[in-house]
């Protein structure tokens with residue numbers, strides 16, 4: 001059943017009352033500041049609230065989401081989130097999390113998206129071209145798109161690794177930061193950790 005607008009506000013009141021009942025200082029602590037260990041870069045898809053899938057609380061995930069979880073070095077919004085997460089919040093892990101059934105991925109593959117969205121997801125078409133041989137061997141189209149979703153995540157992790165904000169932290173060698181690529185399988189609810197080919201732990 002979809003929620004009506006006003007139900008969101010009444011849900012909020014109920015949730016606050018429940019939280020206060022189990023932990024009287026919860027909101028006092030929450031309002032005093034954040035010290036998240038994780039930066040989550042994910043797809044804007046409404047099915048991708050990673051805190052629900054990882055059972056994390058407000059204050060634990062710093063978040064940047066866009067269509068098809070892109071690491072874009074020309075996106076000031078993304079770069080400022082990354083800078084703040086790394087240099088001010090000192091997150092220890094950066095997680096790029098895509099998902100199977102990502103419309104951004106399949107539309108980029110089929111060349112269907114136009115306008116701003118088409119422009120935004122065009123780097124995924126290039127990933128599809130680079131891995132054409134591997135993808136062509138997968139007959140089932142859904143499985144082929146699943147693999148492209150994984151390749152998209154891996155490519156974003158690679159791009160992330162090369163950004164100077166990350167390279168500077170790794171070069172300083174004083175703090176540790178780990179980069180991770182995840183895929184969420186919405187049909188099972190389970191997260192799959194992807195093997196990255198980077199030396200990303202210091």
Ligand code: CO
Nearest residue numbers: 043045102103
């Ligand atoms: Co998506």
